[in-house]
Amino acid sequence: MSTPITPYSASGVATAVGIHDLAIATGSAVLDLAHVAARLGVPHAKYTVGLGQDHMSVLGEDEDIVTMAAAAAKKVIDRHGAGGIRTIVFATETGIDQSKSAGVFVHGLLDLPKQVRVVELKQACYSATAGLQFAASIVARSPKERVLVIASDVARYEIGSGAEATQGAGAVAMLVTADPALIAFEPATGVYTHDIDDFWRPNFSDVAYVDGKLSVSAYIDATVGAWEDYVTHGGAKFGEIDYFCYHQPFTKMVTKAHTKMVAHALGKEAEVDRTQIDPTFTYSRRIGNSYTASMYIGLASLLDQGDDVAGDRIAFVSYGSGSVAELFTGIVQPGYREHLRTAENVATLDSRRELTDAEYLAVAQRKIADVTDYKNAHHTAGPFRFVGVTGAIRKYEATA
Ligand code: HMG
Numbered sequence: 001m002s003t004p005i006t007p008y009s010a011s012g013v014a015t016a017v018g019i020h021d022l023a024i025a026t027g028s029a030v031l032d033l034a035h036v037a038a039r040l041g042v043p044h045a046k047y048t049v050g051l052g053q054d055h056m057s058v059l060g061e062d063e064d065i066v067t068m069a070a071a072a073a074k075k076v077i078d079r080h081g082a083g084g085i086r087t088i089v090f091a092t093e094t095g096i097d098q099s100k101s102a103g104v105f106v107h108g109l110l111d112l113p114k115q116v117r118v119v120e121l122k123q124a125c126y127s128a129t130a131g132l133q134f135a136a137s138i139v140a141r142s143p144k145e146r147v148l149v150i151a152s153d154v155a156r157y158e159i160g161s162g163a164e165a166t167q168g169a170g171a172v173a174m175l176v177t178a179d180p181a182l183i184a185f186e187p188a189t190g191v192y193t194h195d196i197d198d199f200w201r202p203n204f205s206d207v208a209y210v211d212g213k214l215s216v217s218a219y220i221d222a223t224v225g226a227w228e229d230y231v232t233h234g235g236a237k238f239g240e241i242d243y244f245c246y247h248q249p250f251t252k253m254v255t256k257a258h259t260k261m262v263a264h265a266l267g268k269e270a271e272v273d274r275t276q277i278d279p280t281f282t283y284s285r286r287i288g289n290s291y292t293a294s295m296y297i298g299l300a301s302l303l304d305q306g307d308d309v310a311g312d313r314i315a316f317v318s319y320g321s322g323s324v325a326e327l328f329t330g331i332v333q334p335g336y337r338e339h340l341r342t343a344e345n346v347a348t349l350d351s352r353r354e355l356t357d358a359e360y361l362a363v364a365q366r367k368i369a370d371v372t373d374y375k376n377a378h379h380t381a382g383p384f385r386f387v388g389v390t391g392a393i394r395k396y397e398a399t400a
Contacts (some may be wrong), residue, residue, distance in 0.1 A: 060379025126320025168288020
């Protein structure tokens with residue numbers, strides 16, 4: 001049980017602001033990393049133990065960041081309605097258009113009122129965290145407003161590369177409100193930016209370029225740097241934090257970063273308490289990297305695990321290559337368990353169709369002859385599908 005430092009406050013009005021609801025979505029197919037290990041001739045344990053990953057979600061032909069985002073956001077709107085939502089922030093680094101926000105497609109699919117501002121944010125895996133900060137400021141200023149923050153991404157690397165096993169796909173939709181049911185943000189944050197070429201995806205490429213070893217050290221440097229800034233800005237003491245929820249490109253990355261963080265904050269002799277990070281891993285081990293959504297899928301995993309963690313303080317450690325990091329804390333709210341989606345989340349993962357390696361490769365290596373005009377096969381089991389492109393315009397539809 002942790003004592004909040006002060007409620008989140010803007011313009012002198014103390015208001016608890018934070019995450020009221022959190023829903024997730026992912027691809028409707030899944031690949032066991034045993035298949036990748038067998039094809040690449042590496043021990044399966046390199047993935048399950050060395051990277052801490054078991055499976056990765058795979059999108060069908062008619063799934064993309066919009067269909068996943070709309071599926072997650074629909075769950076939130078179905079439960080809470082659209083009243084009071086005047087802002088939708090869509091965080092992604094696998095954008096589908098250089099101009100139009102993917103959030104506008106979601107707005108259309110969910111038939112939301114016209115009196116809404118919609119915008120897309122980008123900074124690798126970090127931008128959903130910026131979205132939450134923007135949302136919190138809006139709600140603190142105007143507590144009747146509710147902001148829908150969506151993060152949706154597809155992690156794709158070159159087939160056969162060392163990074164292939166760290167692919168994945170997923171989306172989260174979070175409703176940010178006053179007096180939230182799940183997490184109340186605390187005001188202190190630590191931020192860190194360093195211009196570095198550890199991972200990037202140029203406009204001409206469908207897959208990311210990555211300097212894997214550099215990305216690992218850049219992640220650690222940035223998250224420790226964000227911790228330092230958090231301390232400088234009046235954050236909680238390390239020992240006052242109950243859980244650490246990190247960005248999860250692969251879960252072993254979190255163990256590496258947290259080991260450094262503990263040594264930095266408490267000294268080299270200090271032991272890592274795995275119970276502070278392990279409960280955040282359950283869903284990511286099965287989904288893979290979902291870039292902007294990954295840390296918040298880690299939060300769903302932590303809240304859905306059996307123990308009652310009401311009153312506990314969680315440190316969120318957000319990292320986006322290139323690089324930007326932010327560390328902030330939140331308090332789990334009393335009664336939060338009545339607002340979870342545990343059964344729904346487990347069903348979302350369990351219902352994915354298991355692919356053979358050949359089926360996965362067929363989707364991953366699909367070549368489209370004319371990118372201005374094509375149709376997608378019906379693969380999705382979700383509520384929305386990406387029908388195809390007609391006259392260079394992306395077309396979506398509800399499936400039911
Ligand atoms: P690699 O170089 O092929 O793997 O790819 P490795 O040789 O470093 O082995 C990985 C681990 O497996 C090692 O453990 C091995 O010892 C172990 P470690 O020493 O690191 O603790 N291992 C085994 N363990 C058990 N049994 C065995 C066995 N064999 C080996 N038989 C790499 C690894 C991460 C470089 C690669 O997957 C990659 O490039 N991934 C993509 C980049 C990435 O995810 N980086 C993470 C930090 S950057 C980030 O998080 C941002 C990102 O999400 C993007 C964004 O912000 O937008 C990526």
